[in-house]
Amino acid sequence: MRWLQHRNLWLGAMLAAVFVAAALISFLWTPFDVTKLNIPEKLQTPSMEHWFGTDHFGRDIFSMIMVGARTSIAVALVAVSIGIVAGVPLGLAAAARHDSPLDEIIMRSNDLVFAFPALLIAIMITAIFGPSAINAIIAIGIFNIPVFARLSRAAALGLWTREFILAARVAGKSASRISVEHILPNMLNLLIVQGTIQFSLGILAEAGLSYVGLGAQPPIPSWGRMLAESQTMITFAPHLALFPGFAIVFTVLGLNLFGDGLRDYFDPKISRGRH
Amino acid sequence: MSTANHLLAAALVLACSSASAARTDITIGMQLEPPNLDPTGAAAAAIDEVVYANIFEGLTRFLPDGSVAPALASSWEVSEDGLQYSFTLRTGVSFHDGTGFDADDVVFSLDRARAEDSTNAQKGLFAGIDSVEATDPATVVVTLSQANGALPFNLAWGDAVIVAPESIEQAKTAPVGTGPFVFSKWVQGDQVEIVRNPDYWGEPAQLEKATFKFISEPTAAFAALMAGDVDAFPVYPAPENLPQLDADPRFSVVLGSTEGETILSINNKLAPFDNKLVRQAVAHAIDRSAIIDGAMFGYGTPIGSHFAPHHPAYLDLTGNSPYDPERARALLAEAGLADGFETTLKLPPPSYARRGGEIIAAQLREVGIKVEISNLEWAQWLEQVFRGKDYGLTIVSHTEPMDIGIYANPEYYFQYDNAELQQLMVDLEATAEDDARSEILQQAQTIISEDYVNGYLFQLAKTGVANAKISGLWENAPTQANDLTKVFWQD
Numbered sequence: 001m002r003w004l005q006h007r008n009l010w011l012g013a014m015l016a017a018v019f020v021a022a023a024l025i026s027f028l029w030t031p032f033d034v035t036k037l038n039i040p041e042k043l044q045t046p047s048m049e050h051w052f053g054t055d056h057f058g059r060d061i062f063s064m065i066m067v068g069a070r071t072s073i074a075v076a077l078v079a080v081s082i083g084i085v086a087g088v089p090l091g092l093a094a095a096a097r098h099d100s101p102l103d104e105i106i107m108r109s110n111d112l113v114f115a116f117p118a119l120l121i122a123i124m125i126t127a128i129f130g131p132s133a134i135n136a137i138i139a140i141g142i143f144n145i146p147v148f149a150r151l152s153r154a155a156a157l158g159l160w161t162r163e164f165i166l167a168a169r170v171a172g173k174s175a176s177r178i179s180v181e182h183i184l185p186n187m188l189n190l191l192i193v194q195g196t197i198q199f200s201l202g203i204l205a206e207a208g209l210s211y212v213g214l215g216a217q218p219p220i221p222s223w224g225r226m227l228a229e230s231q232t233m234i235t236f237a238p239h240l241a242l243f244p245g246f247a248i249v250f251t252v253l254g255l256n257l258f259g260d261g262l263r264d265y266f267d268p269k270i271s272r273g274r275h
Numbered sequence: 276m277s278t279a280n281h282l283l284a285a286a287l288v289l290a291c292s293s294a295s296a297a298r299t300d301i302t303i304g305m306q307l308e309p310p311n312l313d314p315t316g317a318a319a320a321a322i323d324e325v326v327y328a329n330i331f332e333g334l335t336r337f338l339p340d341g342s343v344a345p346a347l348a349s350s351w352e353v354s355e356d357g358l359q360y361s362f363t364l365r366t367g368v369s370f371h372d373g374t375g376f377d378a379d380d381v382v383f384s385l386d387r388a389r390a391e392d393s394t395n396a397q398k399g400l401f402a403g404i405d406s407v408e409a410t411d412p413a414t415v416v417v418t419l420s421q422a423n424g425a426l427p428f429n430l431a432w433g434d435a436v437i438v439a440p441e442s443i444e445q446a447k448t449a450p451v452g453t454g455p456f457v458f459s460k461w462v463q464g465d466q467v468e469i470v471r472n473p474d475y476w477g478e479p480a481q482l483e484k485a486t487f488k489f490i491s492e493p494t495a496a497f498a499a500l501m502a503g504d505v506d507a508f509p510v511y512p513a514p515e516n517l518p519q520l521d522a523d524p525r526f527s528v529v530l531g532s533t534e535g536e537t538i539l540s541i542n543n544k545l546a547p548f549d550n551k552l553v554r555q556a557v558a559h560a561i562d563r564s565a566i567i568d569g570a571m572f573g574y575g576t577p578i579g580s581h582f583a584p585h586h587p588a589y590l591d592l593t594g595n596s597p598y599d600p601e602r603a604r605a606l607l608a609e610a611g612l613a614d615g616f617e618t619t620l621k622l623p624p625p626s627y628a629r630r631g632g633e634i635i636a637a638q639l640r641e642v643g644i645k646v647e648i649s650n651l652e653w654a655q656w657l658e659q660v661f662r663g664k665d666y667g668l669t670i671v672s673h674t675e676p677m678d679i680g681i682y683a684n685p686e687y688y689f690q691y692d693n694a695e696l697q698q699l700m701v702d703l704e705a706t707a708e709d710d711a712r713s714e715i716l717q718q719a720q721t722i723i724s725e726d727y728v729n730g731y732l733f734q735l736a737k738t739g740v741a742n743a744k745i746s747g748l749w750e751n752a753p754t755q756a757n758d759l760t761k762v763f764w765q766d
Contacts, residue, residue, distance in 0.1 A: 037637045039569040056515070057569055057634065130649065218633045218648050231494040232513040 009261025015254025019247070023069035032060035034067050035219045043237050053239045056229065061239070064221040065247050071133065071222045072251065075215070076202030078137045080195055083144020088191065090145070091152030092183060095160060096175040107153070110146035118143040119208055126214035133216040140205045144198050151194050155187040189266035193259055200255030207248050223248050297764040299483040301745065303757055304496055304505035306512045306625070307653065308464065308489035311447035314433040315388055318396035320674050320755040323433035324509075325467050325487050328758035330371075331436035331452035334362055334381065334415075335427045341585075341676070341753030343431045347376065347453060348415075357422030357707055362415045368476040370439045371457045378409030384437045385417070399680055400429040403704055424707025428677070433755065455480040455760050465489065481747075481763040493626060500526070500740060507741035507748060509757050512626060514572040520740050531737035531751035532585045535672035536578060537627055539635060539730030542666055544690040547616055554727035556606035557668075558596035560642040561635060567733050570630035575733035580724035581679050584734050585751075588713040592724040596731070603642040615643025618667030622648060623656040628670040631732065635670070661688045672735045676754050679716065682723050691728045 031051070038058035046053045052061035094106040122139035129135045156179065159165055168178050209215040210224025218225070223244040230240030309321035314331060328336060336346035345351075348362040368376040387393060389401035403426075405418045417426065429435060442451035450458050455477065456469040467487045471480050488505055490496045493513035499505040500520070510533075511517065521528040539561065547553045567575040576584050579592030607613060622632040629650060636646040646668065651659065660666045673681070683700035685692035696719060703715045724731070737752045747762035 035637060035640065037565070037569065037634055039565040039634070042569065056630070057637075213650055217650070219636060232497060233515050235497075235516070236519060 006261045006264050008257045009265055012254045012257025012259070012261050015250055016258050017254075019069045019251045019254070020073065022066045023073050026063075026066035026070050030060075030063035030066050032063045034059055034063045034221050043233070043240075045237075046239060052243045053237075055226070055240055056233060056237075059221075061226075061243050064226060065223070065243055068221045068223045068226065068244065068247065069251070071210075071216045071220055072203045072206050072248075075133055075137050075140065075206040076199050079140035079202045079205075080144055080198045082137070082141030083148045083198060084191065084195060086141075087145040087148025088152045088184070091149040091154075092156055092179040094149070094153045095156030095183075096179050098157060098160070103153075106149065110149050113143065113146045119205065122205065122209055123212065123214060126209065131214040131217060133220065136206055136209045136215045139209070140202050143205075144202070147198060148191070148194065151190060152187060155190050156183045159183045159186055189262075193263045193266065196255055196259035196262060200252045200259065203248065203251055203255070297766050299481070299764070300485065301482055301759065301762060301764075302486045302488050302504065302506050303759075304488050304490050304499060304508040304511075305757075306489070306491055306493075306496070306510065308491075309467075312450045312458070312461065312467070313438075313446040314436055315384070315438060316394045316396075316447070323755040324757050325469075326450055326452070326454075327433040327436070327754065327756040328454060328760060329456040329469055329485070330450050330454045330458055331433070331438070332454050333430050333432070333436045334364075335431040337431045337676075337754045337756070339749045339751065339753065339758070341751070343427050346431075347381075347437055351427065357424070358419050360417040360419070360426055361410075362417065364413045364415065365476055366413055368453050369474060370442065370453055371451045371472060372439075372442050374439055374441050376437070376439070376453055377412040378415045379412075380437055380439050381415045382407045382409050383440045385435070387438070387443070388435060395434055397432060397434040397675070399684075400432055400435055421705045422707055423704050424709075424712065425704070431754075432676075456485065459484075478760075480760050482759055485759050485762075487757070491624070503742075507739070507745055509737070509739045509741075509748060510752070511738045511740040514574045514626075514736075514738055517572070517574070517738055517740070525743060526740055527743045527745075529737075529739040529741070529748070529750050530574065531739065531749070532576075532583065533672075533674060533735045533737045533752040534583050534676040534678070534754065535674040535735030535752075536581050536583065536678075537575070537631070537670065537672040537732045537735050538581065539732060540660075540666075540669045540671060540689045541729050542664060542668070542688075542690060543692070543728060544664075545667055547610065547612060548618075548667065550610050551727060552606045552610035553612065554729075555596075556603040556610070556642065557639065557644070558727045558730050559599045559603040559606065560639050560644070561596070561730050561732070562598040562638055563593070563732055564598075565638070566631050566634050569634045570627050571733070571736070574736040574738055576736070578731045578734050580720040580731055581673070581682065581729070582716070582720045583676075586677075588716040588720075590717045590720050592720060593731075595724045596727065600638075600642050607643060613643075615645060617645040617647065620646045620648050620668045620670075621656065621660050621666045622650050622670055623653055623660075624650075625672070627672060627735065631670050635668075635730075664688050664690060668730075670732070674735070674752070674755055679719050679723075682719070682728065689729060691723075691726075693722065693726065696722050 041054050041058040042056050044050055044054040050060050055061055090106050094103040097103050125139040126135045165182055168182055206215055207224035210222040211228045215224055216222040226244035227241055234241050305324055307321040309325055310319050312322060312326055314322045314326050332346045334348035335343050338344050347365055349365050351360055351362045353360055364378060370376060385407045388395045389404055403419045403421060403423045405420045408416045410416055438446060455472050455475045457472045459468040459470045461467045469485050471483050490499055496508060496512055497516050517528050520526045541548045541554055563577040577593050579595050582589050620632055620636055622628045632648055636648055639646050660669050680700050681687050682691055683697040699715055699719050706712050741748055744765045746765055749758060
């Protein structure tokens with residue numbers, strides 16, 4: 001069991017799994033209904049009944065964290081998928097036509113998107129089209145495109161000089177077929193590692209957008225908005241901020257460790273060199 | 276070495292002595308920044324909260340208890356038929372730019388406010404005025420088309436302050452009035468500073484300088500108070516912090532009344548809200564106590580109509596719309612909407628709206644009304660809801676005094692059109708006698724309550740927080756104002 005030797009990998013995987021599990025379970029069951037307000041029971045501290053206490057509307061914070069995990073994961077997952085689906089083909093095309101005008105156009109447009117502060121543009125998009133989870137996904141997704149485009153171009157450029165690719169070219173395969181059949185499979189591990197890291201960044205971005213009120217709208221619970229709403233109550237009801245705060249920290253930490261671990265796992269050379 | 280010590284000691288003595296003398300400056304925290312500083316040209320409450328009674332004065336003014344007192348008019352007389360008001364003006368009054376104040380300024384101000392192209396937000400205040408004439412420099416005669424006992428009250432509003440033709444052009448950015456404070460500077464996005472007017476006609480202010488600081492974030496407001504960056508927050512935006520501030524000996528928390536009827540406004544022309552049964556269902560679906568508890572942490576008085584509970588003519592009509600979800604469902608079924616319907620709830624930034632909105636959305640969901648919440652900034656809200664009337668439901672506090680007249684305006688954003696009420700408001704204008712006015716007002720309250728025009732939630736409490744050493748701030752808010760004339764620091 002080689003993967004057991006990678007401490008980061010399983011630690012990260014376990015942390016992330018907790019939240020993925022919480023999100024999945026929340027579809028079937030939560031201790032309390034998060035859309036139902038129960039004002040008389042507001043601001044209760046953690047107890048046997050409400051494990052994480054209740055918020056200012058008397059909602060069960062544990063249940064909200066569970067459903068909030070769903071929001072975070074869904075937004076980040078779709079956003080990363082947008083990045084991969086749009087970014088990887090762009091990167092592959094740029095590498096296949098290396099140094100051509102196409103390469104220039106693709107990479108310079110990437111630079112353009114990269115040059116903007118991501119969160120600022122996300123705020124702009126949601127300000128124009130209105131705040132919603134969908135618009136948050138689009139905003140975060142757009143900024144994942146250049147990440148994957150660059151990564152896949154760099155990886156593909158290296159692969160294009162390899163002998164097996166040369167063999168495929170001699171065999172008369174077209175550039176696009178080579179990209180799909182030979183290059184893509186050989187850079188999958190890189191994409192998975194980057195995808196994991198972008199996924200954790202996506203969760204952070206979603207929390208940030210929700211915090212400023214531009215993410216998922218009430219009554220859908222979201223960790224970022226839970227943090228924002230608890231702000232004025234932090235001096236007398238700190239549990240309102242602590243639990244969503246921890247949820248964000250541990251999910252992002254878990255995913256980052258998992259991504260690091262995956263990289264070590266796929267590429268033992270780097271791992272030995274680093275430690 | 277010893278010289279340095281002496282210097283240090285001297286500096287300490289100086290520091291102590293200056294600290295023990297009573298302060299003569301104050302920083303007032305406000306949640307919203309005014310869009311401009313001309314109270315006669317726009318509706319924003321924040322304008323009056325800076326300039327009313329500080330920079331600008333009217334012929335009459337509101338006192339802290341809501342009563343009307345003479346201001347630039349020292350007295351007035353009403354003709355037998357109630358159609359002519361003759362105001363005697365104070366003499367020796369000058370504007371901050373040195374120009375003198377006389378009857379011509381009054382004629383200019385009132386004519387400008389009621390002109391066809393006037394942008395005055397409360398033109399209704401001047402509706403019954405036929406003509407304004409200066410008979411001599413110290414006398415103005417206002418002729419009405421019909422008797423209106425409320426004229427002195429109307430003229431006390433911030434929208435009716437006296438401006439000078441010489442300086443009106445710049446009123447939006449550098450207002451020139453006759454008040455006890457002179458406009459000093461406005462750092463946009465941050466603060467407005469005013470200083471004492473040494474040539475004030477009345478009793479001069481005790482403060483030398485006052486700064487209005489605009490802090491929109493409740494968290495930042497709390498931090499600013501705690502750090503002493505702000506000395507007072509007349510309308511503190513986060514009610515959840517009040518018990519904590521009250522327990523702190525450095526602050527005093529004063530709970531007063533405001534003219535803010537906080538309502539769930541309903542777009543009366545938008546289907547299905549054009550059906551009274553649906554509006555009634557909404558009213559019965561709302562649990563006021565949960566909203567006051569959940570959104571305002573208990574601060575607020577339930578209301579059943581659009582009228583302030585501290586007013587003598589108030590009728591408690593909350594009985595018309597008790598919390599009764601069963602009844603609400605039955606009413607929806609009767610209206611042919613047994614399966615419920617979908618609508619929008621557009622919320623401006625204040626926490627009463629944002630939090631109240633979440634609670635109301637949950638309560639309406641219980642009876643089958645699916646509400647899509649969208650949170651708007653004030654500019655968007657004014658654009659979409661107030662002017663555009665593109666909404667189903669919204670929550671807002673109407674902070675103008677005695678504003679039941681807005682229900683007689685079918686163009687107003689809730690688009691309520693009822694001839695009977697419109698007639699009542701015309702009658703009210705023509706009535707001078709207090710008892711008769713009360714009766715009309717009570718009829719009007721009953722009509723809008725029984726027509727379920729809007730969801731009536733609660734009267735906004737004035738949650739004032741101030742440094743415990745400050746005296747003279749208004750306890751209640753009979754109008755939108757932060758009158759600093761009588762404010763001083765105790766030693």
